[in-house]
Amino acid sequence: MTSPHAGHGLRVVASGSTGLVLTRTFAAPAPxxxxxxxxxxxxxxxHGARGWQLTACEVDLRPGGAWRFVSTGPAGAEMALHGLFHEVEPPxxxxxxxxxxxxxxxxALVTTVLDEVDGRTAMTVTATYSSAEIRDAVVRSPMERGAGEGYDRLATLLHERQQP
Incomplete structure (x- = not known):
């Protein structure tokens, strides 16, 4: 599986029966x-696809710390996710x-690695799901489009943050 959203710069590839690997490069330093x-x-x-807004965002950025996001989208749709941080190694x-x-x-166990070279940062996100059923449900969902649009929004934010 390769992303049909090449314009987004996001690439999504299946890894084994329970994993997904997302890659994207940003024109910004890793920090x-x-x-x-x-x-x-x-x-x-x-964060989120176009038309979605992060309405709750709690981040306790430390090993053992919890995080929780709630996003609201078109027609009042809502998506909620949460978890715990296992490793935090800025940046x-x-x-x-x-x-x-x-x-x-x-x-899912999600590992995000940032690798900066010459002011550009390659991001690799590896998600390993607890079952093939969950991974397959994620693949069938609009996750790839939503992640692509969210990372486009992130690229815009990173560009704006670097302007004098």
């Missing part, structure tokens, strides 16, 4: 990308669990 991925004031400005690595309210059971 700025890390901040945008972890600071509620910045997350509220970009290069985050490891956290992710649980969606709509999942009957199970979770």
């Amino acid at each position: 700025l990308v890390f901040a945008a991925l972890t600071e509620p004031d910045l997350l509220r400005r970009w 290069v690595r985050l490891v956290q669990t992710e649980i969606h309210r709509d999942w009957a059971e199970g979770e």
Whole structure:
């Protein structure tokens, strides 16, 4: 599986029976990308697909700390997810669990790695789901489009943050 949203710069590839790997490069240094991925004031400005807004954003950025997002979209649709941070290594690595309210059971272990070269940061997000069923449900969902649009919004925010 490769992303049909090449214009977004997001690439999504299946990994084994329970994993997904998302990659995207941003024209920004790793500390700025890390901040945008972890600071509620910045997350509220970009997280989610177009038409969606992060209405609750709680981040306790430390190993063992909890996080919770609630997004509201068109026609009052709502998506809620939460988890715990396992590793926090600014500005290069985050490891956290992710649980969606709509999942009957199970979770994902999500590892985000940022690799900066010459002021550009390659982001690799590896999500390992607790079952093939959950991973397949994520693949069938509009996650890829939503993530692509969200990362486009993130790229815009990162560009704006670097302007004098």
